[in-house]
Amino acid sequence: MGPAVNGASPRSRSYDARRRQEAAEQSRKRVLAESRGLFLAKGYGRTTIAAIAHAAGVSKESVYKGFGGKPGLVRAIYEQSLLGAGGPPAEERSDRAQATVADPRELMEQFGRFVAEISPLGSPVYLLIRDAAASGDQDMAALLRDVDDERYQRMLHNARQVLGRGFLRPDLRVEEVADVMFMGTSAEFYETLVLKRGWTAERFGRLIARTLAANLLPDSGG
Known part of the structure; x- marks a missing residue:
């Protein structure tokens, strides 16, 4: 050589x-x-x-x-x-749960656990962006629009996945499902209950799971 x-x-x-x-x-x-x-x-x-x-x-x-x-x-x-607290990215774990979990209520509980994991990481940063945008910073205003659109597109993806498995009420449109998920993952909702009212992230996640089940699953009172 x-x-x-x-x-x-x-x-x-x-x-x-x-x-x-x-x-x-x-x-x-x-x-x-x-x-x-x-x-x-x-x-x-x-x-x-x-x-x-x-x-x-x-x-x-x-x-x-x-x-x-x-x-x-x-x-x-x-x-x-948005990657989560460690291990495989949270988005990847969510996709796997949507494809493999057999019980609809267990899937809603999984969604709640993902919200409890990610919200303490992502919501404070989202609120930082929102407040900077409100102060007149144009870069942050553009970023706020981007992250809102990206989050909604993710919720549309989730809605299509779960509807495709036949888990949800048959009268629901994909946009309605995405809207409910978009609300449940909002930083403003986290801000109200966790940052202002002192809820734990785990309690918040359980509420999101119940909210999703009540509004999306058949015969759940939604």
Whole structure:
């Protein structure tokens, strides 16, 4: 075998590349964690890229390069929240439950557990976006429209999946099902009961499960 280019073997170059990727991923995670904490503690307007970079131990330039500025950071934090608390992404687990759970009421309970898992992560970030948009920030207003549309499209997907299995009342249209799910996953609903009234996330999730069952399942009083 001939000599390695620049004195480095292919194996060592591969190892170095992997280490750089791992370091970059760890840096990204630090930036997201620190920016989440600062945004939620200080608000969108008062949080600066300089403060985030300092807290994460990186340069301002690397934050701009990685996220494009504060709007990109907030979107990345929100999207990270939707993954759930760990393991496979929550969306993937939800799709699997919709395809495999045999009992309709158990599926509604699964939906409630997903809401209890994701809402404490995603709702505070959504409320940050909403409040910044209300203050007149046009980037946040555009992001608010995007996340609302993306969430509704996800609820339409869920509605089609569950209707397709024959679980729901036959008089329901897919848009009605999506609307009920959209309401149940709203940050405003979470804000009212958990943040203002002190409910636990688990109690909130159980309410969502009962609400979905009552409004969507046959002979459930909906």
